[in-house]
Amino acid sequence: MSLNNLNPHTSLQSTILHISHAQCQKGGEPLFAPINLRLERGEMAVISGRNGSGKTTLLEAVAGLGSFCEGGMEFDHPDSPDSWLQHSHYVGHFLGNKASLTCLENLNFAATMNGSSSHENQLSAALDQVGLGGYEYHHAGDLSAGQKKRLALSRLLILNKTYWLLDEPFVNLDVAGCDWLFECISHHINNGGAALLTAHDNKRIHEKADHLIHLERP
């Protein structure tokens, strides 16, 4: 699985994600004590905390699928500050694959919805990279849990997004898959990308992280 096909970042403008005094709630109760983060391009932040500490809720709020009850986030972009959605992509627990569509159809849908219309060859190449070569015309519902994860992660290779928001991306992947994903994220960071992710019990990723956010009870 090579990495040479990763999207180059066309503009190297510096963009910064600011999260300040942010809190999320569930059932009217704040989940964690306020957190702060300043994430620049070329940096990786890892969110940790016990089960139920709000890691997913926080990530969804940052992605735009949720909201903060206190504080909030700002996206510093020299040209267009409202372009957070154009610069970020979220891969969560619910992967976003349609079970009755083939891998290629799923990936094509995600690409077109994100405005990066890709040629079928590029889509196949991305599937190849995540180890799903030969599965182009298999229905996503027939894949194993790890393969479904790989299919969702293949979106990152096609969509030219700077900020990757990943919720437990290593779960369900085999050893080779974990190695590949670690390389892939490192490569992305080194090329001016940024990542905000949750990862349980993954020493490598914790050592590589520029920012560690530990969610604690308020």
Add this chain to the structure above:
Amino acid sequence: MGMKFWVLLQRDVLVAWRKKSNIYQPLVFQLLIVTMFPLGLGAGAQTLQKIAPAVVWILALISTLITLENIFKDDYEDGSLGLYVLSGLPLPVAVLAKAGAHWLTTGLPVILFAPVIAVLLHLPGYAYGVLMLSLLMATPIFSLLGTVGSALIMNLKNGGMLLSVLIMPLLAPVLIFGAGAVLETTLGNNPNGHLALLAGCFVLALTLAPLAAAAAIKVNLE
């Protein structure tokens, strides 16, 4: 924006096409119920003819109602909702695409199947045109209001009943004008008044339902 709209609509039609039971289910349901009427009423063609406009219409309504729950629920559960909510496509436009796909895969088959149901109930031949026309205007209303209901209950486990309770009262005027138009035709009266009101309902649903459904999705994501 247009491109994203079409891709979303296309995807939903394809998903429905792959799970064909979604398309058959309302039609088989209608056929099963309509065969019960002669058995239960024990009546001849004349009685059936009298109740035909109401029965055809109620069956079209209820068979559509049972399909509404999944418009957004499936997408919410598999996470693909995020793909279009975060895509930059305005949410009401995405809702329109969802409603359009639902109409193509549920409303359109119901319209095309209505003559079969009508024949079984001895609906007079001259009322078929108005029946089809009224359903053509009403089935998009079912899909549009369905997006609102489905968006409201998408994160509930057993929201189907709640959806029916929420949506039924809104669909009552549609039933009154739609079945009324067919009834007036069978009685030899002019159905235009009813049809005009039905068209009004359609325009209202087309303009307001996408906004309401988009607001419901946002509320449920918070």
